[in-house]
Every structure is written in structure tokens, then in C-alpha cells.
Amino acid sequence: MIELIIDNVIRIKENTLGSLVNILTEKFTYSNQMYYKKKAMGLYVSEKDKVVKTYERKAGWLLLPRGTIAIVKDILKSYNKEYTITDNRTSVPVTIGFKKAGGDLSEKQEHYSSELAKYSQRLFIAPPGMGKTRTMLQLASKIGQQTMIIVHTSEILKNWIEEANLYTDQKKIGQIGIGKKTIYPITIAMIQTLYNLDEEEWADINSKFGCIIISEAQHTPAPGFSRVVNNFTAKYRFGETASLTRKDGMEFLMYDCISSKIIEMPESELQEIKRSLPVSVEMIRSDIFVDQNTDWVSLVGSITTHVDRNSYIVGEIANDVRDDHVVVVLSDRKQHCLELQTMLKNNGIESIVLISTVPFKTRKALVKKVKNGKIKVILATTGLLSEGANIPILSCLHLVTPSNNFELTKQKVGRIRRICEGKQMPLVKDYVDINNDFLNNMAKNRKKYYHKLGFTVSERI
Numbered sequence: 001m002i003e004l005i006i007d008n009v010i011r012i013k014e015n016t017l018g019s020l021v022n023i024l025t026e027k028f029t030y031s032n033q034m035y036y037k038k039k040a041m042g043l044y045v046s047e048k049d050k051v052v053k054t055y056e057r058k059a060g061w062l063l064l065p066r067g068t069i070a071i072v073k074d075i076l077k078s079y080n081k082e083y084t085i086t087d088n089r090t091s092v093p094v095t096i097g098f099k100k101a102g103g104d105l106s107e108k109q110e111h112y113s114s115e116l117a118k119y120s121q122r123l124f125i126a127p128p129g130m131g132k133t134r135t136m137l138q139l140a141s142k143i144g145q146q147t148m149i150i151v152h153t154s155e156i157l158k159n160w161i162e163e164a165n166l167y168t169d170q171k172k173i174g175q176i177g178i179g180k181k182t183i184y185p186i187t188i189a190m191i192q193t194l195y196n197l198d199e200e201e202w203a204d205i206n207s208k209f210g211c212i213i214i215s216e217a218q219h220t221p222a223p224g225f226s227r228v229v230n231n232f233t234a235k236y237r238f239g240e241t242a243s244l245t246r247k248d249g250m251e252f253l254m255y256d257c258i259s260s261k262i263i264e265m266p267e268s269e270l271q272e273i274k275r276s277l278p279v280s281v282e283m284i285r286s287d288i289f290v291d292q293n294t295d296w297v298s299l300v301g302s303i304t305t306h307v308d309r310n311s312y313i314v315g316e317i318a319n320d321v322r323d324d325h326v327v328v329v330l331s332d333r334k335q336h337c338l339e340l341q342t343m344l345k346n347n348g349i350e351s352i353v354l355i356s357t358v359p360f361k362t363r364k365a366l367v368k369k370v371k372n373g374k375i376k377v378i379l380a381t382t383g384l385l386s387e388g389a390n391i392p393i394l395s396c397l398h399l400v401t402p403s404n405n406f407e408l409t410k411q412k413v414g415r416i417r418r419i420c421e422g423k424q425m426p427l428v429k430d431y432v433d434i435n436n437d438f439l440n441n442m443a444k445n446r447k448k449y450y451h452k453l454g455f456t457v458s459e460r461i
Contacts, residue, residue: 001016001082001083001084002016002017002076002081002082002083002084003016003083003084003085003086004069004072004083004084004085004086005085005086005088006066006069006085006086006087006088006089007088007089007233008066008230008231008232008233009056009063009064009065009066009230010063010064010065010066010068010069010072011061011062011063012061012062012064013060013061013062014057014060014061014062015060017062020075020076020079020081021062023075023079024055024062024064024072024075025053025055025057025062027071027075028053028054028055028064028065028068028256029051029052029053029054029055030051030052030053030054030252031050031051031052032049032050032051032052033248033249033250034049034248034249034250035049035050052250052252052253054068054252054253054256054257064256065230065256065257066121066230066237066257067121067237067254067255067256067257067258067259067260068256068260069121070259070260070261071260087235088233089120089233089234089235090206090207090209090210090233090234090235091145091210091235092145092146092208092209092210092234093144093145093146093210094144094145094146094185095144095185096140096141096144096147096168096169096170096185096186097141097168097169097170098137098138098141098167098168098169099166099167099168099169100138108130108131108265108269108273109130109131109134109135109138110138112124112126112135112263112265113135113136113138113139113142114142115263116135116139116238116263117139117142117143119259119261120235120236120237121236121237121238121258121259121261122238122239122258122259122261122262122263123217123238123239123240123241123244123254123255123258123259123261123262123263124136124238124239124240124241124262124263124264124265125240125241125242125243125244125262125263125264125265126240126242126264126265127242127265127266127267127270127276127414127417128242128410128411128414128415128417128418129270129275129276129392129414129417129418129419130265130270130275132240132241132242133159133160133163133215134163134167135240136149136213136215136238136240137163137164137167137168137186138167139213139238140168140186140211140213141168143210143211143236145209145210145211145234145235145236146185146187146208146209146210146211147185147186147187147209147210147211147212147213147236148174148176148187148188148189148209148211148212148213148234149186149187149188149189149212149213149214149215150189150191150194150212150213150214150215150228150229151188151189151190151191151215151216152190152191152192152215152216152219152225153383154177154178154190154360155360155384156215156216157175157177157178157188157189157190158360159390160188160215161173161175161188164186164188168186170184170185170186172184173186173187173188174186174187174188175187175188175189176188176189176190176193176194176205177189177190177192177193178190181193183205183208187209191219191224191225191228192224194228195224195225195227195228202231206231206232206233206234209232209234210234210235210236211234211235211236211237211238212229212232212234212236212237212238213238213239213240214229214237214238214239214240214258215240216240216241217239217240217241217254217258218241218243218244218245218246218251218254218407220239220253220254220257220258221246221248221250221251221253221254221257226253226257229257229258230257237258237259238258238259239254239258239259242407242410242411242414243407243408243410243411244262245406245407246407247404247405275418275419276417276418276419277417277418277419277425277426278425278426278454278455278456279413279416279417279426279427279428279450279453279455279456280425280426280427280428280455280456280457280458281427281428281429281430281450281455281456281457281458282427282428282429282430282458282459282460283430283432283443283446283447283457283458283459283460284316284429284430284431284432284459284460284461285432285434285459285460285461286309286312286431286432286433286434287434287435287461288303288306288308288309288433288435289435290302290303290433290435290436290439291436292436292437292438299436299438299439300332300333300401300402301333303401303402303433303439304331304332304333304335304336304339304400304401305336305339309431310336310339310340310343311343313329313340313398313400313431314340314343314344314347316398316429317329317340317344317349317377317398318344318347318349320396320427320429321349321376321377323424324424325376325395325396325424325427326370326376326377326393326394326395326396326423326424327376327377327378327394327395327396327397327398328377328378328380328385328391328394328396328397328398328415328416329377329378329379329380329397329398329400330380330381330382330385330397330398330399330400330401330412331379331380331381331382331400331401332381332382332401333381333401334355334356334357334381336400336401337353337354337355337379337380337381338353338355338379340379340400341353341379344377344379349376349377350375350376350377351375351376351377351378351379352366352367352369352370352375352377352378352379353379353380354366354367354378354379354380354381354384354385355380355381355384356381356384367391370391370393370394371391371393373393378391378394382401382403382408382412385415390418391415391418392418392419392420392423393420393423394415394416394418394423395416395420395423395424395425395426395427396416396424396426396427396428396429397412397413397415397416397426397427397428397429398429398431399412399428399429399430399431400431402433402439402442402443403442403446404442404445404446406445406449406452409446409449409450410449410453413426413428413453413455416428428450428455430443430446432459
């Protein structure tokens with residue numbers, strides 16, 4: 001009889017598996033796409049990086065990540081092997097009340113939180129605007145376990161705290177990170193802080209949670225992130241994301257770490273209940289000179305500091321404001337945001353800048369002005385606004401620095417697709433630098449992405 005011992009990982013004595021050891025280790029050995037990409041580019045690669053192994057063999061034991069449990073069971077059954085499960089996971093029962101918002105969207109959140117609550121481990125994927133934060137808080141209420149939500153930025157941490165205060169009956173929300181270490185039935189934790197805990201601190205925190213939820217779970221494959229998640233013994237382990245694919249092809253680490261089983265809300269369901277709007281895309285051709293032979297940093301620097309290009313962008317923003325759009329401009333450079341703000345001001349248009357150097361409370365106050373209709377333009381860095389932002393009044397998106405990532409493009413556009421009474425139909429303006437082959441090819445890929453997402457695409461000069 002094969003015994004599966006489950007705590008933070010799945011533990012199996014190798015001498016009970018026989019030849020299945022090789023089958024299982026082969027199953028959880030993956031080809032590393034980044035190895036081959038780097039090799040093709042002529043970069044140094046080490047042969048040990050050719051594959052990624054998510055298992056460990058230690059002192060006669062085979063250790064497998066917990067997200068593989070369904071696959072392990074299927075393999076054992078296919079070889080007619082009987083097994084037992086010893087569950088050593090941590091359970092910390094508590095009562096968490098949840099305040100329902102009402103309406104069609106709330107019904108969807110109720111449905112998906114109930115589906116997730118049937119299981120102890122699952123990945124949940126849903127489009128921007130679905131209300132994944134509220135859904136996962138409702139899930140925490142349903143399973144009744146002391147719950148930690150793991151996040152990767154201070155911005156997302158603060159958003160979770162706000163939502164938890166708004167939609168649960170908890171008088172205090174715990175926080176681990178940004179100078180605080182308080183634990184309550186719902187606790188929001190920064191992954192960086194968890195990673196740096198000493199052994200004694202880790203043992204204490206690990207024992208206090210029966211459920212962990214990974215926010216923006218597509219980041220789980222990062223080495224420090226997956227190590228932290230794989231060390232938790234909490235009985236329940238969930239991840240939420242709008243995106244399951246990664247540019248580096250490391251999605252398998254997310255599945256093995258959290259779950260190979262997925263519960264997905266399709267985009268069509270949001271559109272059915274009129275919570276997601278159709279999008280038009282204008283791909284605007286820019287014919288400024290861009291050096292063909294330059295590195296990426298210099299390339300982005302040259303286009304974001306180009307006076308004529310920036311002037312053209314400001315003119316387009318001004319047109320959109322006159323058409324009663326509420327505009328968000330996403331750039332990969334902080335200085336670019338500040339420069340565009342100055343140029344807009346010189347044209348009589350007030351705007352706000354949301355970058356990491358602006359304190360959170362200040363950013364919150366600035367966003368309130370946009371929501372109240374006092375300011376029509378947001379200039380923000382991509383990383384700050386592409387995940388977790390909730391400003392439904394936004395209707396027009398300017399993509400002023402290039403990208404070649406489907407999921408990130410989808411998330412960016414998601415910022416303007418949310419329903420808000422009286423807003424204009426969503427419009428994306430994507431700037432294409434046609435005189436650089438590399439940037440032009442990236443734009444062609446984005447055009448494919450837009451068509452894949454069902455957007456209406458046009459091109460103009």
C-alpha cells in the first residue's frame with residue numbers, strides 16, 4: 001500500500017513506489033523554454049538549466065508539490081496501485097462574515113466562490129472587472145479558515161485591505177509587510193516579507209493559517225514566490241488571476257504549486273450581464289526615426305524622450321478629452337509620465353501622475369478626483385496600473401511604450417472595459433513606431449492579440 005502524506009508537500013516513500021518513482025519524476029521534469037531562447041540568442045546557458053524539476057528526492061522520500069495531487073492519483077490508479085492519504089495539513093477554523101453587494105455581478109461571485117469552496121486547492125481565472133478580490137473574500141468566508149492573502153506589491157496589498165474592510169465583518173485586517181506584522185482572521189502579506197522571515201518567525205506564522213490565497217497567481221513561478229507558497233502547510237490553497245500564461249513558459253510551476261485543476265469564468269459571462277464592454281483599437285503609425293541597432297533600454301528611452309512623438313501623443317489625448325473620454329496613459333518610464341503631464345498642462349489640460357514615488361494616500365486622493373469627474377487624464381506606469389486597479393470610469397487607453405506580451409496587453413485593456421454609467425465606449429490608441437523593425441514586429445503581434453480578444457482594429461497615421 002502506498003501512503004501519500006500531505007503537509008506542505010506530498011511525501012511518498014520511494015520503496016513503496018518501485019518503478020513508479022521514475023514515472024513520477026519524469027512526469028514532473030519540464031523542458032525550460034528560457035534555456036533554449038537564451039541559447040538561440042547566443043547567451044550563456046548552463047546545461048543544468050535545460051530542464052526544471054518540481055520534485056525532490058530526499059533520504060528515501062519522493063517529495064512532490066501539492067498542486068500535483070490530482071495527477072499523482074491518476075497515475076497511481078492507471079497502474080492499479082492502491083494508496084492511502086494521511087492529511088497533516090494545518091486547519092485553523094474561524095468565522096468570517098461576508099457582506100453581499102447584490103446584483104448580477106454579485107450572483108456570479110456567489111456562484112464561483114461556492115464552486116471554489118468545494119475543493120481544498122484550485123486556480124481561479126477570470127477577466128478584469130469580475131471582482132476576483134470580492135470573490136476570494138467570499139470564499140474565505142465560506143470555508144471558515146484563518147486566511148492569508150499573499151500579494152507581490154504594496155499597492156495590491158492596500159487594495160485588498162480596503163476590500164476586506166468593506167466586504168467582511170472583520171474589525172481588523174492583519175498585515176505582514178510595509179513595516180507591520182499583525183495577524184487576524186484575514187491577513188494580507190507581502191511575498192517579499194514572507195521570504196525574508198527567519199525560521200522561528202516562519203514556523204509561528206505557518207501554524208496560524210488554514211488557508212492561503214495567492215493574488216495575481218501568474219507570478220507564482222518566480223523562485224522566491226514558489227518557495228514561500230510550497231512551504232505553507234495550510235489545508236486550503238487557492239490562486240486567482242486574469243492570466244494563466246507566462247512569456248517564459250513557466251506556467252507549469254503555478255499548476256504544480258497551487259493546482260492543476262482550474263475553475264474559469266469566461267469573458268462571455270461578463271458581457272452577458274453587461275459587466276464588460278466591447279473595445280475599438282486604433283493603431284497609430286508613428287514615422288519618427290528610431291535607431292535599428294540599439295539595446296532595449298536605449299530604444300525605449302529614445303522614443304519616450306522624442307519631442308515630436310510626445311507632442312503628437314498630447315494632441316491625441318486632448319482630442320479624447322474633448323470627446324468626453326476619461327483617459328489613462330500607460331508608459332514604462334516614470335519620467336515619461338512626468339514629461340507628458342507638463343506638456344498637457346501647457347495645453348491647458350490637468351492630469352494626475354500615478355507612479356511609485358507618489359505616496360499611496362496621495363495616489364488614492366488623486367484617483368478620487370478622477371472618479372468624481374474633476375480630472376480627465378491619468379498618466380501611470382504600466383506596473384502600477386495594469387494589475388489590481390479599479391477605476392470603472394476610464395474609457396480611453398493610450399499605450400505609449402511597446403509591449404509583446406498577450407496577457408499583459410489583455411490586462412491593460414481590462415482597465416477601460418468596466419461598466420460605468422455614462423462612460424464612452426472603450427477606445428485603445430496603440431502607438432506603432434514603423435521605422436524600427438523590432439518595434440514594428442511587436443505591433444504586428446499586438447494586432448493579432450487584439451483580434452484574438454475580439455476587438456475592432458483600425459490603422460491610421
